[in-house]
Structure formats: structure tokens, C-alpha cells
């Protein structure tokens with residue numbers, strides 16, 4: 001499978017990691033759209049939010065357990081945004097489930 005985030009997870013592609021455990025990896029986005037822009041991914045390949053089910057939802061639980069801790073470590077005490085894009089209409093460019101953490105400035109209110 002040709003997946004850039006699987007490549008980052010298995011170390012074939014370098015990344016700037018900010019958090020890692022047995023289930024979850026977080027690293028800085030290569031093309032940041034805010035002063036803090038981190039991607040949080042499950043270490044096993046899940047294509048998108050559309051593929052979350054009863055068998056893998058524990059990964060989402062773990063990701064959302066870690067997001068506030070990552071945000072705190074990054075100093076995002078005044079708030080931040082968590083986004084996941086799904087499929088073509090959602091603008092998903094990497095087909096490995098990921099949650100963007102964006103912060104470090106007042107973000108625009110428009111979601112679309």
C-alpha cells in the first residue's frame with residue numbers, strides 16, 4: 001500500500017514527531033496552516049472517518065484522549081481546532097485517517 005502516513009509511522013519517511021505511543025502518532029504538518037499544526041493518526045491504517053467501526057473505534061478514543069494533552073504541551077491554552085477531512089468532497093488528500101490540531105492564533109470562524 002502506498003500511504004505516506006504509514007511511511008511516516010514505520011520510519012521510512014521522516015517527520016517531526018510530537019507524541020507517540022503504541023496506538024497513536026502525532027507529528028507536525030509539513031505545510032502548516034497555523035502557528036501550531038499537528039496531525040494525529042492511528043498507527044494502523046484506517047482510510048478515513050468513514051471507516052470507523054466498532055472494531056477500531058478504540059483508536060479514536062485514544063486519539064481524543066491524547067489531543068488535549070498534545071494541545072496543552074503546545075501551549076494552546078486559549079483554544080484550538082480539531083478537523084478531519086473525509087473523502088473527495090471533504091478535501092481529504094491523504095487517505096489515512098488523521099485529525100488536524102490547529103492553533104496558536106485566532107482562527108477564521110468559517111468552516112466552509
Ligand code: 5GP
Pocket residue numbers: 004013015016027028029030031032039084085091092093094095
Ligand atoms: P488532508 O488534506 O488529507 O486533510 O490533510 C493532509 C495533510 O497532510 C496536509 O495538511 C499536508 O500538508 C500533510 N502532509 C502531506 N504529506 C505529508 C508529509 O509527508 N509529512 C507531513 N508531516 N505532512 C504531510
Ligand code: ZN
Pocket residue numbers: 003004005006007044045046095096
Ligand atoms: Zn496508512
